[in-house]
Amino acid sequence: MKRTYKINKTFILMITAAMMLVSCEYGTTNEDPTRPSGDIVPVKAIMPIMQTQSHRNPIAGLGRLSGIVMQQWAGIDAQQLGYTSYVIDENDLNNFWNTGIYVGSMRDCIDIINRTSDTDGVNSRGVAKIYLAANLGLATNSWGDVPFSEAFLGEENLTPKYDSQESIYEKIFELLDQAVADLTATDPIGSIQGSLVTLSNAGWIKVAYALKARYYIQLSKRDPLASSKALAAIANAMGSNADQAQFNFENTNNGGNPIALFGTGRPNTMAIDPHFVTLMTGDPRYNLYIDSSGANDLFWDSGNSDLFWAQLDSPSLLMTYAEQKFIEAEALERTSGDGTAALIAGVTANMEYLGVAAADITAYTGGLALGGTLEADIETIIVEKYKAMYGNTPVEPWNDYRRTGYPAITPNVNGANGFNPSGVVPRRWLYPIDERVSNPDSYQAAISAQGGHLMDVYIWAYKN
Numbered sequence: 001m002k003r004t005y006k007i008n009k010t011f012i013l014m015i016t017a018a019m020m021l022v023s024c025e026y027g028t029t030n031e032d033p034t035r036p037s038g039d040i041v042p043v044k045a046i047m048p049i050m051q052t053q054s055h056r057n058p059i060a061g062l063g064r065l066s067g068i069v070m071q072q073w074a075g076i077d078a079q080q081l082g083y084t085s086y087v088i089d090e091n092d093l094n095n096f097w098n099t100g101i102y103v104g105s106m107r108d109c110i111d112i113i114n115r116t117s118d119t120d121g122v123n124s125r126g127v128a129k130i131y132l133a134a135n136l137g138l139a140t141n142s143w144g145d146v147p148f149s150e151a152f153l154g155e156e157n158l159t160p161k162y163d164s165q166e167s168i169y170e171k172i173f174e175l176l177d178q179a180v181a182d183l184t185a186t187d188p189i190g191s192i193q194g195s196l197v198t199l200s201n202a203g204w205i206k207v208a209y210a211l212k213a214r215y216y217i218q219l220s221k222r223d224p225l226a227s228s229k230a231l232a233a234i235a236n237a238m239g240s241n242a243d244q245a246q247f248n249f250e251n252t253n254n255g256g257n258p259i260a261l262f263g264t265g266r267p268n269t270m271a272i273d274p275h276f277v278t279l280m281t282g283d284p285r286y287n288l289y290i291d292s293s294g295a296n297d298l299f300w301d302s303g304n305s306d307l308f309w310a311q312l313d314s315p316s317l318l319m320t321y322a323e324q325k326f327i328e329a330e331a332l333e334r335t336s337g338d339g340t341a342a343l344i345a346g347v348t349a350n351m352e353y354l355g356v357a358a359a360d361i362t363a364y365t366g367g368l369a370l371g372g373t374l375e376a377d378i379e380t381i382i383v384e385k386y387k388a389m390y391g392n393t394p395v396e397p398w399n400d401y402r403r404t405g406y407p408a409i410t411p412n413v414n415g416a417n418g419f420n421p422s423g424v425v426p427r428r429w430l431y432p433i434d435e436r437v438s439n440p441d442s443y444q445a446a447i448s449a450q451g452g453h454l455m456d457v458y459i460w461a462y463k464n
Contacts, residue, residue: 043115043124044194050108051196052255054131055247055316057105057138058395060258062096064270067394069426070386070401071409073299074273078266085414086426086455093142094432102151106135110152118185123201124193126182130208133175134318137215140168141399142429144459145446147439159439162446165460166222172215176208183208197245197318207245209237210324214396217327218461220334221403227331234328238321241353245318256312259391263300263310272297275409280387284360285351289390308354309391317392322350326385333370333377340370343381350388382406402427402462422456430455 067073068083075081082088098104109132116125139146148168150160163171183201192201199207212233220226238244249257253264262270272290277297280286288308291298300310308314325346329339344365351361368384370377386397386407400406409425416423419430431453435443447453450460458464 042193043112043121046108046112046115047124047127047192047194048196050105050112050128050131051247053100053105053108054135055249055318056258057096057100057135058393059316059391060096060100060262062093062100062138062142063258063394064262065092065429066398067390068270068273070394070397071273071275072386072390072394072397073270073276075269076271076296077269080266080270085412085417086420086423087417088426088429088455089419090430090433090436093429094434097139097432098434101135101139102147106132106139107152109135119188121187121189121193122182122185123187123189123191124195126179126185126201126208127192127195127204129175129179129182130204130211130318133172133179133208133211133215136168136172136175137211138395140165140172140459140461141218141395143431143453144428144450144461147442159442161442162449164449169215169219169461173212176212176215179208180205197247199243199245203243204245206236206238206243207318209233209235210319210321213237213324213327213331214319217331218399218403220330221463222461227334230327230331231335234324234331238324241321241349244321247316247318249313249316251311251313253312257309257314257316260300260310260312260314263298264302264312267300267302268296270299272299276390279383279407283387284356284364285354285387285390288354288356314391320350320353320388320392322346322353322388323385323393323396325349326381326388329370329381330378333374333381338370339377339381340368343370343384344368346388347384378404379406379408399462401425402458420455424456426455427458427462428453428455 064073064080065083065088068075068080069086073080075084079092083092109128112128113125113132116122116128136146136148144165145162146165146168147160148163148171150157153160183205192204210233213230216223216226216230216233223229249255253261274297277290277292280289287306289299291301291304291307293301293304300307305311323346325342329342329346332339332342347365347368348361351364368380370380382400382404383406385400389396397407401409411423411425415425420426431443431446451457
């Protein structure tokens, strides 16, 4: 893993770097001379760059792959066609690993943390720890064991070890607890520096607790207390859509939402999967997700301003209130409670955020019911969550599928290949080629520890 970080010495070059960063998804090299660093660059200049990349990460290349294997999207041409049949190799997430997270958003989070203290900038440090936890979550959701404890030492260690996924989850919870403490502390600077997301300290604390609930429920196969822990976190988490950490992309071809930018740059290579079309038929969100006016069911069309998640200025939410309510519904059911109210609240929150008419929301939610077997109720909750996560959080349905088996999608009939011998819906991604080449010993140790790294190998969190 290359860890050389070049230094910009002027503020003007730093601002230029920010403009260059938002014009691409992840960049093309893991040695990035355009990223701001050096002692003279203030936290308020790093924060917006970190947030921009952090909100791109889950809906750019990683999001497309997750959405395709989870049959929300389907490739109809070019690389996306191969992805639909699980031809996904060690090059396909190389840029996400490098300039997306390790020399991108996570490196910026570490930079902010190192530039602040227990007094000056402590609230900004708390926000950086929230984003670091969320980005680390994306990494471990994708690969299981990943570098962290030695990943940001620069030239002191260019071949960092891979930490176990179990220890990565522990670190995520530690970061979120620290974030709450940092955001509770008095900061002499007086405000969070440079944030493009408008939330008070109390609002960020609610988001931190919501993220704790997400990562607790992800451990439902490993920790018998996962649901109880999730419910305890939710007691301090978001109370409505107004509490969401919303990042607003620019209505430009440089700073736009990656889903819209992909539609603009690679039209007619990806469409809505027929499975998702069938599932959404009759749903009041159909026309907000899908354009069925032509030969293909499209996720993006240049003339369709109704497609909520496919506009240049479509927002990105670090975590939605709807997701939190679905987690609550599942956790209640798993602890012998009744998740019906939380389920309805989750669907309602999603539809209200999208702008669905109140009468349509009432009609739809009136047909939702739990009260069958636990397994049947979990399936109902996860399927509704799958619909609601479309467009903002494509990775979360993949996480849910791997730990619950829902939604019950059928693997692609052509999905067996050298990267995925069993032909199952992928359970992980291959480690990137740069790791095999530049960090071979740690790379091989991680593969051995996990029993392989082909896409049909389970990561620790989701093993049966």
